[in-house]
Amino acid sequence: MSAPQYRLAIASCRQFSSIHVDDIYLVAVLELLGIEPTVCVWNDPAVDWTTFDAVLIRTIWDYFEHYPAFLAWTHALDRLGVTVINDTHMLRWNSDKRYLLDLERQGVAIIPTEVAQGTALTETLQAMAGRDVVVKPTVSGGAWHTVRGKVGTASFEQALAKLPQQLDYLVQPFVPDIASHGEWSLMYFGGAYSHAVLKRPIAGDYRVQEQHGGSVAQATPDEAIVQAGSSILAALAALGHQLPLYARVDGVVAGGRFLTMELEVIEPSLFLAERPDAAERLARLLLERLQNLPRETRRLG
Incomplete structure (x- = not known):
């Protein structure tokens, strides 16, 4: 050789x-x-x-x-x-999930998102009493320091109390379609759609990661979903970024719309096996x- x-x-x-x-x-x-x-x-x-x-x-x-x-x-x-x-x-930008708000300003549909300092989480959540929400660090992966629950319940308050206060957090409503229909991961190479998988949480959970019992299956999205992912990559150019050689778009279809959960251009699983x-x-x-x-x-x- x-x-x-x-x-x-x-x-x-x-x-x-x-x-x-x-x-x-x-x-x-x-x-x-x-x-x-x-x-x-x-x-x-x-x-x-x-x-x-x-x-x-x-x-x-x-x-x-x-x-x-x-x-x-x-x-x-x-x-x-x-x-x-x-x-x-691009790595530095994508490593902090505040980038979702940048994408939203470019017209990308995302799950409604608020950012709160760890010391101000309780204050931020006061306006969401009774709502089912997900709280995750702005810099995180694999559901690290992520909690879900109904605001105001004792169990949720106990989970919040264990979160490190020095971190900043995203606060989002829980989208039940993730549990019922799954979360899409769309792979793009050189800006072109390649393939997709559909991830589902285990019964009774909300986390789709395999280490938390979630499952992954090869799947074929419809053209509207593929186009939604392509439009997200187009938004990168408007934000001054180069076209990524690889990218993964994670999202869920809710209310007839593809809502972006993550744009992974840093270290995503690409489901190549x-x-x-x-x-x-x-x-x-x-x-x-x-x-x-x-x-x-x-x-x-």
Whole structure:
């Protein structure tokens, strides 16, 4: 086998310090395309990021627990002149869920959202007495420090009391359609729709993440849902962002409308394990991106 043309760092976390199962086929295709992929833990001080042609952000699934260090790392990559996919400006913006309000200002339909400091949560929730709401940190993942309940009930107040007050939170009404019909995840590569899955919570729960008992199934959304996701990516340009090489749009259909829950352009699961065709599309886009790097920035060749 000929020597690789490019070296690609796949940024991960200590929990996933080798190839994640979802990326196994992606990595195999990258190698066939002449790209040498190496999994690197994002906050490992021993990693020399300048030895790679680019850094692909993948399973950095603990960044929100080390948020100041994460932001510092992205700025360090900028100073080193390292190419990052997706780019660091977008990573920093997307890492704080306040971005939902930016999207809303661009006409994107989102679940109604308020932002409250941890010390002001009780005051914010006073106007929502009796409503079923979800409270989550603005910087979080995997339902970390997330609670759901009816405002004013003892159980909900007890759950709120356990939340760290130093964090900021999103406050949103619970959308029952998530439990009854599921949550869509739409994958886009290079701005083009690729594939989708439908995630459902376990009976009696509201969290769709697999670690909380949720299920994931390949599914085909109708054209209106796909177009809704595409319009969200279009809003990125209006906000001054580059087109992401990969993106995942999470949302729920409620009242006949697709409501955006998340736009993931930082470290989303892309559900590639059962879609080798999608993994190949992403790999070829990565090769194209590496081929278009300025010659002076290439590490191999």
